[in-house]
Amino acid sequence: MAQNGGMPDASADPTSVPTTMCALVIDRTGSADELHLADLPVPIPVLDELLVKVNAAGINPIDAKTRAGKGVAAAITTWPAVLGGDFSGVVARVPYADFPLQPGDEVYGMAHFPRTTGTYAEYLPVSSLSVARKPSNLSHVEAAAVPLAALTAWGAVVDVAKAAPGQRMLIHAGSGGVGHFAVQFARVFGAHVTATGSARNLDFLRELGADEVIDYTSERFEDDVSGLDTVIDLIGNVHDDTGSRSLGVLRPGGLLVNVPSGSWPTMAAEAAAAGIRGTTYKVAPDARRLQLITALIEDGSVRVHVDRIFEIADGAEAHRVLEEGHTRGKIVLRVS
Numbered sequence: 351m352a353q354n355g356g357m358p359d360a361s362a363d364p365t366s367v368p369t370t371m372c373a374l375v376i377d378r379t380g381s382a383d384e385l386h387l388a389d390l391p392v393p394i395p396v397l398d399e400l401l402v403k404v405n406a407a408g409i410n411p412i413d414a415k416t417r418a419g420k421g422v423a424a425a426i427t428t429w430p431a432v433l434g435g436d437f438s439g440v441v442a443r444v445p446y447a448d449f450p451l452q453p454g455d456e457v458y459g460m461a462h463f464p465r466t467t468g469t470y471a472e473y474l475p476v477s478s479l480s481v482a483r484k485p486s487n488l489s490h491v492e493a494a495a496v497p498l499a500a501l502t503a504w505g506a507v508v509d510v511a512k513a514a515p516g517q518r519m520l521i522h523a524g525s526g527g528v529g530h531f532a533v534q535f536a537r538v539f540g541a542h543v544t545a546t547g548s549a550r551n552l553d554f555l556r557e558l559g560a561d562e563v564i565d566y567t568s569e570r571f572e573d574d575v576s577g578l579d580t581v582i583d584l585i586g587n588v589h590d591d592t593g594s595r596s597l598g599v600l601r602p603g604g605l606l607v608n609v610p611s612g613s614w615p616t617m618a619a620e621a622a623a624a625g626i627r628g629t630t631y632k633v634a635p636d637a638r639r640l641q642l643i644t645a646l647i648e649d650g651s652v653r654v655h656v657d658r659i660f661e662i663a664d665g666a667e668a669h670r671v672l673e674e675g676h677t678r679g680k681i682v683l684r685v686s
């Protein structure tokens with residue numbers, strides 16, 4: 351163990367846990383300016399929880415929506431609040447001696463924020479059901495970009511839409527955090543994929559495996575595709591009625607999976623009226639599914655794209671960039 355004047359050096363040994371930690375917090379909801387660094391007590395894990403020393407935290411739109419007072423803000427009960435769902439780091443404490451993961455192991459996962467504290471902090475207590483071993487071929491920064499977005503894409507494309515050979519699928523926003531995994535999962539499971547994005551992302555979409563691409567800034571997607579089996583809608587009606595317009599490109603009885611459900615509250619009624627099966631989808635922390643995703647990453651079938659990396663002190667700027675809505679892949683905070 352590294353020594354520091356005879357005392358354990360907590361910065362060198364991830365399993366040596368201090369009593370306080372640095373976190374990026376908000377004292378109230380509002381603009382990105384509300385994000386600031388603070389010293390907080392290191393959380394105490396309970397029951398099956400591990401304590402993870404967080405190396406990197408992925409940023410997701412739900413973080414910014416919540417910070418702004420929407421998203422899951424109404425469920426925050428502890429202030430200052432630590433935001434964030436995605437983490438990659440090193441196990442510092444385990445629930446019992448013979449637990450399958452051990453102190454020092456590299457892990458990643460999705461925290462159940464806001465039921466537990468978020469991941470923009472040096473230490474995270476997290477349920478054993480939410481933690482998987484970090485893919486061996488990814489850095490912590492890359493791994494932190496995976497869980498929430500990839501679990502969402504898996505849920506929508508594999509669990510709900512049941513991607514399969516012969517299935518014709520349209521994926522809106524295929525270049526974003528969820529979308530770039532959705533395109534790859536759909537391709538892995540054999541679906542024929544059309545993906546939308548702006549001109550600068552069309553080559554990226556093709557590299558991910560999209561069979562056809564549509565520039566939503568210059569084309570109306572309904573002019574290019576029709577009679578599809580499935581639409582994975584990662585835009586909803588927040589932009590140019592993308593969700594409502596998608597109903598018209600599906601075959602009778604086709605399936606629309608509306609992921610950002612808040613932007614389109616009339617989805618179910620509109621889908622029923624159009625003879626389409628419409629559903630929303632909500633992601634959940636899930637170590638078992640994350641292990642399936644890990645395997646695809648480690649065998650090279652699926653990759654993660656990190657667009658920008660910010661130091662935790664620059665978290666406000668990271669949120670501003672995310673809120674522009676044009677991230678290619680993911681934005682990640684380097685925490686410790």
Ligand SMILES: NC(=O)c1ccc[n+]([C@@H]2O[C@H](COP(=O)([O-])OP(=O)(O)OC[C@H]3O[C@@H](n4cnc5c(N)ncnc54)[C@H](OP(=O)(O)O)[C@@H]3O)[C@@H](O)[C@H]2O)c1
Pocket residue numbers: 410411412498499502522523524525526527528529546547548549550551566584585589592609610611631632633672675676677678679
């Ligand atoms: N229900 C759930 O459990 C759940 C889970 C995760 C995410 N979500 C929601 O799903 C949505 C997508 O999340 P995300 O993380 O993928 O977002 P994101 O990474 O911020 O998405 C950014 C991408 O969207 C593309 N884009 C923007 N406007 C578009 C349009 N009109 N048509 C096609 N592409 C467009 C951008 O491409 P260009 O730069 O080329 O425009 C960019 O690559 C968010 O609303 C998020 O809150 C819900």
